Amino acid sequence: MKLKLLLLLVSFVLTPGLALAQTGGETSGKSPPGAAIASGHALATDAGLRILREGGNAFDAAVAVSSTLSVVEPISSGLGGGGFFLLHDAESGRDVFLDAREIAPRSATPEAYLDKSGNLDSDRAENGPWSAGIPGLPAALVELAGKYGRLPLKTSLQPAIRIAEEGFPVYARMARGYASRRDVMDRYPGTRAVYAPNGKPIKEGDLFKQPDLARTLRALADKGFDGFYRGEVADRLLKGVKDEGGLWTADELAGYRVKERTPISFDYRGWKITTAPPPSSGGIALASMLQILEGWDLAKLDEPHRVHLVVEAMRRAYRDRTFYLGDPDFVKIPQRTLTSRDYAAGLRATINPDKATPSDLLSGKQTPLEDDETTHFSIIDKEGNRVAATQTVNLLYGSGLIPPGTGVLLNDEMDDFALKPGTPNAFGVMGFDANAPKPGKRMLSSMTPTFMESKDKVAVLGTPGGSRIITMVLLGVLGYDAGLDAQAVAALPRYHHQWLPDEIEAESNAFSPQTAAALQAMGHKLDLPGDSAAGGRGSSHVWGNLQTVEWDKTRGVLSGGSDPRNPVGAAKVEPAR
Known part of the structure; x- marks a missing residue:
């Protein structure tokens, strides 16, 4: 799987x-080896x-x-x-x-x-x-x-x-x-x-x-x-x-x-995810997207359908971001609802597994709820x-x-x-x-510093990237869940959808020509770098600068991954003295 x-x-x-x-070595312990x-x-x-x-x-x-x-x-x-x-x-x-x-x-x-x-x-x-x-x-x-x-x-x-x-x-x-x-x-x-x-x-x-x-x-x-x-x-x-x-x-x-706030925490397929609360929009959006996606076994899907479902989860989370999120000291945020599995299940039910949902079919008005820079x-x-x-x-x-x-x-x-x-x-x-x-209000942010913890691993990750930060962290979480190591997670190709404009943005080489064509056949509009045969008006070739570290508790190994898009970045591990 x-x-x-x-x-x-x-x-x-x-x-x-x-x-x-x-x-590290092939030993486990309660503390990292460095x-x-x-x-x-x-x-x-x-x-x-x-x-x-x-x-x-x-x-x-x-x-x-x-x-x-x-x-x-x-x-x-x-x-x-x-x-x-x-x-x-x-x-x-x-x-x-x-x-x-x-x-x-x-x-x-x-x-x-x-x-x-x-x-x-x-x-x-x-x-x-x-x-x-x-x-x-x-x-x-x-x-x-x-x-x-x-x-x-x-x-x-x-x-x-x-x-x-x-x-x-x-x-x-x-x-x-x-x-x-x-x-x-x-x-x-x-x-x-x-x-x-x-x-x-x-x-x-x-x-x-x-x-x-x-x-x-x-x-x-x-x-x-x-x-x-x-x-x-x-x-x-x-x-x-x-x-x-x-x-x-x-x-x-x-x-x-400075304000101390309680992080958002939820479970995803055996991982405890701890992440940013408002005034970051990242944690709520991440919880929504992952809990929508846990309704499918992504590993069983072909790549076009897997990308399609991830994009549809992105679309719905960013729609909610637009209307509900801000500084919690100034506005009432329905956080409990937006991060609940029941709410995610309702959003999942609106997704056609074979066809894109045009963003203008998702309400453009606020609906009642209960709760390289x-x-x-x-x-x-x-x-x-x-x-x-x-x-x-x-x-x-x-x-x-x-x-x-x-x-x-x-x-x-x-x-x-x-x-x-x-x-x-x-x-x-x-x-x-x-x-x-x-006056005195904090502006909404997409910054999404995140911890992942399972019974045998701990990972720390985050990235710059403006409104694309949240979706890059999402893809990083999915990468760790699929078994990638820290450097592979940092290097993953990236794609993004934010409800409006209604299009998938992607890095160079993120999609094969076959996958791009399949997504278009499902009704997705693609914004790809350059004059790709798949279409698109030319988004940036590379995004973000993801930095991550991982502790494999079973093997007693620490590792780090620094985004290869940024040649001056560095991930380093130092043994305990």
Whole structure:
């Protein structure tokens, strides 16, 4: 059964850019035989391993990895953004979700994002000071170190501070991203000073130093929360936003707080899945999709029918995402219903196993119910503590704005709100009242850090990718369930459906010509890269940057998988000492 699905999946796995990292022997135990970290940059993975060697646990390592990614992956995340941290404490067995999502400032009313004709002003929503929410990532680092870690915050931030001061080589993705956003980033003096010093824009191979960011990290290391949200750094952030026409206030900056939330947990075919609750839409959508799919034995199906059913589950979950999900502190979310097996069974009953359901046949109105952006890293330490963390500044290089003297590239997460109900955002997803902006509200997210645990295995996974994050994690879960190893899961080809627009997007080589033709015969519209014979108007060739680690408890083996689409990523395993 599962062997057939495994062979189907393996036949489409891309050639890994990194060998599978693993350690351990043929022995089982209650604790892993070492530690494993997978992240989007080798320097961040190394920073986390260094902190583990200095006596830290997975949560200290998370501080080091997160802050280092903030230095070396400014295209994807940073101190000016936010993130979600899913934690597992091995000693207590407790899972907790740290919500460090950005919040809307008081000035960010829906009317502020409309032009004179009443249409969404995309430039204001995606670029500059009005696009930025109050950052949450620095507060998360303070919380992780102070409440869950063993080492002082100052110790765990040292690798990031050193790299910001000494610099690192600009890599191809970073240079390409800057070139695509340069027209926006050149608007702001603080940004030009960092990315085009002396008028010369950064290019691949340059040594990229960030002394202002190093000073901001030192202030955070020395003073904790007050080193960023109050005092000199805060004053410079406020002034930089104001000078460019935006409006933040000192009290809302100082009033930011990380929130602890209860993760979503459910079972799927012998796996306990623990994942992100609102304001992430990922966990609810993942629960819905997997519980719809457990009604079929996917391993018995041919590839076109298997893909068809997965797509139909995606379609229905994203339809519900559009209408019901938002910040749980502001809107009542029918979470119990949306994650229930009974509700999933009802959605499953609407699926024709041989024919696509046009999205316009699923209600476009809310019905009554009872109840290369972003980055991810995964960690397991030798005690069994786990971290799955996804952090972001939203679009490439966020808002493009660095307030002078801070080195902090601000996010453009305001675009993740439904700034004009029913109008798609930069990722093509829509929202309505549940995700409308309000002062202090957290915008809906797709970030889906996830744990999987069976009687003999533990896996930690997640990925960037905007609205495609949830479906990439779904395919990763299905890959692990089919028996793939960590590197094969990270390399799996990807496809996606989000209700509207009504089409399947897919990477290059995700489908054979025969499968593409069979899906079209079922009524699916395909959006494939290039001028494929299967049709499509040309989506991106590759998506995401999945980072995952796995502990095989039966064999006593740790392994890691880093997405081969990202050549600077790294999964490394270190034996217990």
